[in-house]
Amino acid sequence: MKIILNNNIEILDENKVRTIRDLLELKNFSFKLLVVKINGRLIPKIDYDVATIHDGDDVMILHLMSGG
Numbered sequence: 001m002k003i004i005l006n007n008n009i010e011i012l013d014e015n016k017v018r019t020i021r022d023l024l025e026l027k028n029f030s031f032k033l034l035v036v037k038i039n040g041r042l043i044p045k046i047d048y049d050v051a052t053i054h055d056g057d058d059v060m061i062l063h064l065m066s067g068g
Contacts, residue, residue, distance in 0.1 A: 001055045006062075012053075020048040023059065033064035 001014045005027070017023050020036055020043055036043040036051075037060040043051045053059060 001053070003053060003056065004058045006060060014055075018052055020051045020053065020059075023053060024048065024061070027061075029061055029063075031063045033066075035062040035064060036060070 001012050001017070003010050003012060005023075012023070012026070017026055020038070023029075024034075034045075036045075036048070038051060038053065039058050
């Protein structure tokens, strides 16, 4: 499956990556504050296990940081 992840083309094994949670684990996104969008639609954290990724999707995963 070919997707766009953070503006970069990625080729993923469809048998290993089906959900946002799978993608986060594969790419080692471990930061606690993340914003995830699939094709511009915000995915709530509670839906990471059920939000599926399909061929051609545009996925954005952003780390939120705070400070002063």
